Amino acid sequence: FSRTQRVALNDDIRVSFEFFPPKNEAMAATLADTIEKLAPLNADFVSVTYGAGGSTREPTQRTLAHVQKQGGMDAAAHITCVGSTRDETDAVIREFAAMGIRRFVALRGDPQTGMGTRYVPHPGGYENAAHLVAGLKAFGDFDISVAAYPEKHPESPDFATDIDMLKRKVDNGAARAITQFFFDNDGYERFVERVRRAGIYVPIVPGILPIHNFRAVSNFAGRCKTHIPAWLAERFEGLENDPQTHALIASAIAAEQVLDLVDRGVRDFHFYTMNRPDLVFAVCRLIGVREEHVDAAA
Numbered sequence: 679f680s681r682t683q684r685v686a687l688n689d690d691i692r693v694s695f696e697f698f699p700p701k702n703e704a705m706a707a708t709l710a711d712t713i714e715k716l717a718p719l720n721a722d723f724v725s726v727t728y729g730a731g732g733s734t735r736e737p738t739q740r741t742l743a744h745v746q747k748q749g750g751m752d753a754a755a756h757i758t759c760v761g762s763t764r765d766e767t768d769a770v771i772r773e774f775a776a777m778g779i780r781r782f783v784a785l786r787g788d789p790q791t792g793m794g795t796r797y798v799p800h801p802g803g804y805e806n807a808a809h810l811v812a813g814l815k816a817f818g819d820f821d822i823s824v825a826a827y828p829e830k831h832p833e834s835p836d837f838a839t840d841i842d843m844l845k846r847k848v849d850n851g852a853a854r855a856i857t858q859f860f861f862d863n864d865g866y867e868r869f870v871e872r873v874r875r876a877g878i879y880v881p882i883v884p885g886i887l888p889i890h891n892f893r894a895v896s897n898f899a900g901r902c903k904t905h906i907p908a909w910l911a912e913r914f915e916g917l918e919n920d921p922q923t924h925a926l927i928a929s930a931i932a933a934e935q936v937l938d939l940v941d942r943g944v945r946d947f948h949f950y951t952m953n954r955p956d957l958v959f960a961v962c963r964l965i966g967v968r969e970e971h972v973d974a975a976a
């Protein structure tokens with residue numbers, strides 16, 4: 679218990695949450711419940727994903743407005759540049775800024791035909807995420823996050839090339855990087871060391887994906903080239919028809935991962951909520967992030 683008690687003393691842990699725009703009314707209702715449950719945790723910011731090529735422009739806008747209004751939270755808009763002209767991307771930035779958005783997560787995005795399809799910059803568009811960061815900064819003094827890949831981006835020939843791109847994004851004005859999800863904390867730590875050796879000093883915030891559905895996460899990990907360790911697969915083996923045990927194992931794994939990162943000195947966490955509150959809420963309590971009214975009563 680000593681580690682848990684130590685964690686309970688931390689009052690310097692900051693969290694952010696990521697949502698995606700709901701695709702139908704049932705999903706919108708689930709998201710509303712999720713926002714209600716997570717809002718009191720006083721996240722640094724809450725980000726809303728954006729479909730590559732502008733495919734979710736309006737739903738993203740609606741979800742951002744929802745987060746601002748219902749949750750009273752500081753909303754960050756993801757924005758991608760793949761498949762769009764610079765004018766089209768700039769128009770979206772302007773629309774988001776007009777809603778009062780001051781935070782962006784600047785991304786290149788993947789070609790719409792699938793993650794395996796090779797990326798080609800739009801001839802009249804932002805070339806990559808670094809170029810997009812520069813474009814955003816030209817609009818205003820936004821708080822900008824960018825993506826980082828502890829297992830390297832699948833298109834990068836090596837870590838040096840990948841980290842060089844991260845450096846360009848930071849040099850152009852990104853305040854932090856949020857990582858692709860991962861399950862190997864040693865790999866994350868090695869990545870942060872490489873990044874620091876390259877002269878990048880912004881926070882490299884781990885992106886934590888609680889495993890609501892192991893099969894879905896495995897499929898997604900395959901597409902993003904995130905490694906699923908054998909020990910992780912073994913823990914979920916045979917639980918396809920046992921949702922209760924699956925949920926217990928998932929919360930234990932998320933807790934282990936996050937508490938271990940806290941022990942390694944990590945203080946900022948980004949949660950891929952998948953628009954579901956329970957696992958994220960529980961893990962936040964474990965690392966000492968509490969509802970505001972609970973703190974006030976203590």
Ligand code: FAD
Binds near residue numbers: 729757783787788824
């Ligand atoms: P960049 O930083 O521009 O490039 C990523 C890497 O690709 C670089 O490090 C570079 O090494 C390599 N690379 C780029 N171009 C080339 C090239 N021509 N040849 C060889 N290598 C190259 N996607 C969405 O569509 N919507 C979202 O809302 C979204 N949110 C995300 C949030 C986070 C935190 C993360 C980690 C990812 C998100 N993505 C999202 C996915 C992201 O769009 C993809 O991972 C995309 O493939 C790369 O985007 P980037 O911003 O990292 O690109």
